[in-house]
Amino acid sequence: MKKYSNKSPEEVMKLVTTEIIKRAILLGNKKHRSIFISKTSGGKGIDVGTLNLKTNEGKGNLEKFLTPVRRFYTFTGLGSPEEKDAINWRILNLPFFRRILLVFQVAVSFFLKGSPVKNKLYRWMGAHIGKGTEIMQMVWLDHFRPELIFIGENTVLGAFTQLTVHAYEGSGKFRYGIIEIGNKCVIGAGTGMGPIQIEDNVRTLPGTTLSPYFSRIKSGSIIGWNPPNLKEIKTEDSMQNID
Numbered sequence: 001m002k003k004y005s006n007k008s009p010e011e012v013m014k015l016v017t018t019e020i021i022k023r024a025i026l027l028g029n030k031k032h033r034s035i036f037i038s039k040t041s042g043g044k045g046i047d048v049g050t051l052n053l054k055t056n057e058g059k060g061n062l063e064k065f066l067t068p069v070r071r072f073y074t075f076t077g078l079g080s081p082e083e084k085d086a087i088n089w090r091i092l093n094l095p096f097f098r099r100i101l102l103v104f105q106v107a108v109s110f111f112l113k114g115s116p117v118k119n120k121l122y123r124w125m126g127a128h129i130g131k132g133t134e135i136m137q138m139v140w141l142d143h144f145r146p147e148l149i150f151i152g153e154n155t156v157l158g159a160f161t162q163l164t165v166h167a168y169e170g171s172g173k174f175r176y177g178i179i180e181i182g183n184k185c186v187i188g189a190g191t192g193m194g195p196i197q198i199e200d201n202v203r204t205l206p207g208t209t210l211s212p213y214f215s216r217i218k219s220g221s222i223i224g225w226n227p228p229n230l231k232e233i234k235t236e237d238s239m240q241n242i243d
Contacts, residue, residue: 004147010069024048031085035077072177102143150180158189
């Protein structure tokens with residue numbers, strides 16, 4: 001989406017968080033619920049009602065809360081699905097039309113081969129895809145908020161890789177964050193990741209799980225490799241063979 005194009009990860013995160021806070025205030029008032037946002041994965045956080053942009057105090061509070069912008073935030077207080085006044089976290093995130101559109105776009109892209117056309121589709125969804133990047137078939141880019149995904153230039157994402165920018169933890173609690181992959185990276189087939197910062201020239205081996213174990217991977221790293229155990233077990237038979 002043009003709204004998020006040519007913006008830094010911090011600028012996009014600020015836009016997304018502000019949008020969700022606005023929806024949280026409206027839905028919270030409608031359902032008579034107090035919704036909270038936190039800068040950490042735990043803790044109660046602060047009431048979104050105090051961040052209302054319609055008041056001068058709320059504007060100031062919101063600007064203070066988003067300075068500096070964090071790489072992930074957590075919402076709580078939505079209630080469990082069985083509560084009558086519960087708020088569905090999917091509805092809080094995005095309006096119905098865009099949710100349906102994104103699901104359709106992700107489903108189509110899932111089966112497309114790595115090509116410039118596929119990259120254009122992802123950019124239309126809001127994801128930031130650099131020039132020369134190849135995204136193989138069966139790669140899943142989270143439809144929760146594609147605009148929180150940043151992939152550099154000349155990077156390869158192997159088949160069945162999963163990029164997830166959000167996590168729902170039950171009882172009306174969910175968190176979301178930025179996925180940032182640098183230039184000239186090779187993400188091995190089946191790699192799974194959540195919010196993370198991956199610098200340039202990083203390689204992951206097939207089937208590697210990055211999150212929540214890593215929040216940042218330094219340039220030039222190889223992840224998922226362990227040296228094989230080459231220590232020979234000496235037995236009487238092997239000693240006889242040596243002699």
